[in-house]
């Protein structure tokens with residue numbers, strides 16, 4: 161069987177990535193190829209894809225921000241400059257996870273884990289303090305008539321309810337920090353909500369600057 165490869169996204173991946181994203185989120189407008197190419201121009205080291213042979217089966221897209229300039233109440237559009245990553249700040253200390261997805265046919269086969277490991281590698285390699293992301297809560301729509309988002313997340317944390325995204329992120333060692341409302345208003349499944357999560361880089365050295373490596377290739 162062909163081996164899974166995690167590597168930096170290349171311009172030639174843009175079309176496949178947009179097509180896959182459209183399948184993953186049928187209710188949310190996908191990026192355009194031009195948008196992906198723009199992100200690659202802004203921060204190539206932060207964009208990774210998972211591939212089986214030539215087939216793109218997942219991606220993780222990130223930018224760097226100065227987290228202390230952000231309030232925990234922000235929207236996806238604000239913190240990613242509407243997906244352009246134009247606010248990417250190479251002097252920042254926080255890798256911000258803008259997107260991660262895996263081909264629906266290949267879920268549960270540790271592709272997401274490998275993509276998250278690639279993100280942790282970027283974080284360690286660049287001497288960043290942490291990874292922050294706001295995760296969708298796609299299981300919420302099944303409970304929204306019975307409980308608030310706050311109760312829903314508590315039940316996920318307590319192990320009473322399984323959420324496909326927060327469950328994965330907790331398993332990947334992220335800590336839950338609170339709800340962000342109106343994060344992606346078009347995300348009906350999550351009721352527009354997201355969970356603010358963080359992973360701290362245990363190797364972060366505050367006495368060293370952020371290292372802007374130019375290493376491409378496999379992560």
Ligand SMILES: CC(C)(COP(=O)(O)OP(=O)(O)OC[C@H]1O[C@@H](n2cnc3c(N)ncnc32)[C@H](O)[C@@H]1OP(=O)(O)O)[C@@H](O)C(=O)NCCC(=O)NCCS
Nearest residue numbers: 261262267268269270271272273295296323324327328331
């Ligand atoms: C979230 C997502 C990326 C996970 O990818 P995946 O490839 O299915 O996840 P993996 O198989 O790598 O899972 C990694 C670990 O998390 C665990 N896990 C996955 N889902 C879980 C859940 N709901 N609850 C608890 N643990 C879970 C797996 O069992 C695995 O554990 P292991 O280390 O013991 O093997 C994928 O479901 C996805 O693309 N979702 C749709 C897009 C999306 O909403 N992305 C999030 C944007 S914020």
